[in-house]
Amino acid sequence: MSARLRALLACALITALGLGLYIPSALAQQSRDTVVIGMAQEPDCLIGDFCQMAAGRAIEANSVYLGMVPYNDKWQLFAGSVEKVPTLKDGDWQLLPGGKMKVTYKFKRNFTWQDGRPHTALDATWSYLMLRNPRSPTLSRTILRKIDNMSAPDPYTLVVQWNERYPFANTGHSVYPRHILERDYQRDPSGLKASRQARFPIGNGPYKFVEWVPGSHITLEAYDKYPEGVPKIKRQVWRFILDSTVLQANVIANQVDATEINNFSIEQMLDIEKRNTQQTAHYTPALIWEHIDLNLDNEWLKDKRVRQAMAHAINREELSQKLFYGKQPVSHTWLPERHEGFNANVKKYNFDQARARALLTEAGFTPGPDGILRDRAGKRFEMSIMTTAGNAVREQVQQIIKEQLRAVGLDLRIDNRPAGVLFGQTTRRREFPYMVMYAWVMSPLTLPHSFWNSDQIPTAANNWEGSNYPGWRNAESDKLNNQILEEIDTAKRVALLKKQQEIWAEDLPVIPLYFRLQLNTSNKRIQNVKPAGLAGTYINWNSQTWAWTQ
């Protein structure tokens, strides 16, 4: 090798070494002021009512804005930008004749928008009208339609007039800065998603928006006039790392301090715990219910005994132990244990192959020469199961279920679809002939009506409205669902929910599998990280109280 080439290589090596030493040490100085949160999603916008991506809501709803009545990690409502949560007992939530209601909120007087302008009930009334306008890009107006009008008798009092009973009428409403959005709204309501506020929001929360580098990150800085206390950590950086394996590598390498919306599996979480003892893996029970919808129009599945037999044939406890190390509890009903309406005393379908075979015999099935059952007409007992293609965990679950059902004489064929197809058409238009496996992400506000009422079965006639994909019809459940929809008293509503679950568990329109956990990570040296396990209440719900320990 020539001397000149050797000298060139030596220079390159020294430069690389220098860079390698300089940059990490320079960056280490910044980290105490900053928390880096990794996400496997990039927001589409930062106005929650227009955002499709959960990533947008995670940043704007919990850091840039403080809602009127948010949820905490115990799934309790607390007063955010209002003085108290309205209740029937205190009289600020009133039931009126004709099924109407009135709810009154008092806004905290010390809140401002981050540009210093007052944050008042007038912003709330304007936001309601803006969101209600059919030309605004509001994703859902379902709750807005239940409201007759909102008014502000004074700047810090909001009165909401409801035109029907709604059990969650005291959970607040979206409030946006009128003084910023109004001009864009007047010019063109349909263009609001492209407004400056959607990309560079000014909120009322503990963190101010600083920058959005598309494809890379969003930076927020502590709002120094935040009335509930200036955040201890000066800066939040939300990094978008779309691939969960790469995000996992970043966590292991301590290049992100926390994660939210990470698409991690339990195996990845256990791997993180093993490889990096500086990170905490949070496994938070959530309202995510993994289950198998059964098409009750099918000749076999319309028989309750067949459905119950299938539930007995699947060893869900073993599934949970083998695939999820026992961390994801088996579900026997459609609500998880943490939900106020959870009923622990519903009929349970424990693993019992003998019972499964007995039920199938009762239903008229007889063994065939190949070990697969035949029905009364001699038809072979075979079905297909669909789920999201490429989801490794679900595909493993399918394999286990296939083997377990084969043992009782049911031949299962796997027939998966990409998520876009499965959720776009297959479920919504009930195009699954037998079984489809997926998860519902629910909230404390979820009511059974849209999932289990017979008028919520999507058909061409009703323009595919409703989420009762199995097509379950039960008059008693319908009656309870309608009562629950309007029952304001929590204790009464809980009693109705428990009764509905008993009927549901007996009829079993769906095979419940397990409840999924919300999986987050955070650096052990960050104090006060308390994931909530609720969609809409992300890891940063209390990030103004986070602090780095030494």
Place this chain on the structure above:
Amino acid sequence: MQRFLARRLVHGVIVLVGLSILMFTLLVFTPGDPVELLAASNPDIRPEDVAMLRKYYGLDDPFYVRYFKWMRSVVRGDLGYSRTYGTPVAKIIGERLRNTIWLVATSVVIAFVIGATAGIYSALRQYSKTDYAVTVLAFAGHSVPAFWQGIVFILIFAVWLPWFPAGGMLTPGVAPGWPAFLDRLWHLVLPSAVLATFGMATWARYTRSSMLEVIRQDYVRTARAKGNPEKVVINKHALRNALIPIITLVALSIPAILNGAVLTETVFSWPGMGLLLFQAVLGHDYNVAMAVILFLALMTVVFNLLADVAYAMADPRIRYE
């Protein structure tokens, strides 16, 4: 030459229009309507909301009407709005294009310098251990999938040996000026190394072949016979002629590298056009996806043309009519 250029331009336009029809049709008929997906995630959504959203996003027209509207606006210079981000597509692409140029340009330079140097060295020492080593590494470089290589690099150089960042383009909060420039370079090392691998392997092999052919020519033997130092024989006589086909190859490879950047940018979360295309296709953001695909197709057409022109300029024996 002018007639040749004119003909090639017309061909290029036909290719672009044909490709736009094909890609638009494929995107539109890809299962998973974005509004249906939105509706599926919200059990309380009503049909009238769904209808309103379809109208808002222009999804209620037949696909050929949508294509015609899109083409008409593109011809007028308007690439439309991103359904996901609600911002003009041109603005989004502009932001990302710069990042992709950084990555691709660095990769091309690395690939060319290392690949060509290795090829030349290998040719001059044919059948030596170095030659065999370069050949084996070149085959390995061709065979290794970029996605896998990227994840392995992250594992080795960011996790086990924390020398480089595990993705991203810059460290948030770094001071502007030189620190930001150096930080950008630091982030560029791993993704450009991955993206350059295939190019290095290709150009090493081609340079070796081209060099071997040239050094056996009579004029090279004559140059040696005249008493020129070996360095002059190689650099002045052999190398220039050996590099003529390589120039063409470089021009033809750049569109391939641009397309290959999709995987690399995804693995390293490098916010470029490739990652944008990946996100747009997954999110059914038709305007963005079409704009990026058209851009990549345009680059392929342009660089093909440039390759032909450069070849004609470098080699006076080549004439186009």
